[in-house]
Amino acid sequence: MVTPHPSDFAERVLDVTERIPPGRVMSYGDIAEYLGEGGPRQVGRVMALWGGGVAWWRVIHNDGSFLAGHERQALAHYRAEGTPLRRSRDGAASGVDMRRARWPGSGG
DNA sequence: GTGCTGACACAGG
DNA sequence: ACCTGTGCCAGCA
Secondary structure: OOOOOOOHHHHHHHHHHHHOOOOOEEEHHHHHHHHOOOOHHHHHHHHHHHHHHOOHHHEEOOOOOOOOOOHHHHHHHHHHHOOOEEEOOOOOEEEEOHHHHEOOOOOO
16 A cells, blocks of 8 residues: 555546546546646646556546556557557557547546 | 645747 | 746645
8 A cells, every 4th residue: 555545636536537438548637627626747646646546547648648657558558448549650659649539527 | 934846738949 | 759948736855
């Protein structure tokens, strides 16, 4: 257990992260905006602390780039969930296709 | 209260 | 596509 106990804000962030359906993703800023509290940095902080207990790969940069240091793991999940990826000319996955993979949050 | 840091976002080169 | 500078909010010493 790396966690004493998540704050209320942290619980909301983790809750939203768990609600993101497979094949979809949300950016840090999106989650903050969706919750209407904190900011991308705060969401990032929560993920850094307790993201290990949720689908952390579904939370990425607004640009769609992977989480540094976990590109390989994230990629494995994306391919398993069928997340729309955007590839470079080399054929290597450079990130997620935010245009199709972004999850508006149950409705949008 | 002040200063530094961080799983970010945006604009410019 | 990559690096730099600035803005933002919260946590810690």
